[in-house]
Amino acid sequence: MKEKSIELLNKAIADELSAVHQYMYFHFRCDDLGYDLLSNLFRRTAIAEMMHVEKLAERVLFLKGEVEMKAAEDVQKIHEVEKMLVLATKMETGSARDYNNWANECSKNADSVSKKLFEALVEEEEVHLDQFEKELENLEKFGDKYLALQAIERSKAGGLGASAE
16 A cells, blocks of 8 residues: 555655756746746746655655655756757646546555645646646747746846846
8 A cells, every 4th residue: 555655655756856957047038038937937836846756755754765866867958948948848748648548547555644735736737737828829829929028127227136136
């Protein structure tokens, strides 16, 4: 029972660490380009994913398991905003699907606490998915003008980006 939960929790940690790394990379790229809205979205999402790692790790330790701190994927060096958002939606969709499945698996193994944790994470991943989908829709609707407006706002603010906060 608990061995399967520990395995699934560690898989989730690996996925969340990959998300942290990927979203921070996107944050740095968008910040460098002056796209403050997107930069901040990626940074806030990365921080939320770090909090997921913490919750998952606490559960692994409670179950007397070993926390594995290895990212599942390497960072993809994507420079185009549309491709960043497409990958982000794909990642969030995959996490929500996996966590739903893993909640069911934990339920089968009589581990209701891990089940509830995965269910809560599904809800949070769906919020992230919604945010990324909205940004993708804005980009599709307004095109490069959407990005240009963000860069103009940065210039009006004196060039201070997310890194200056």
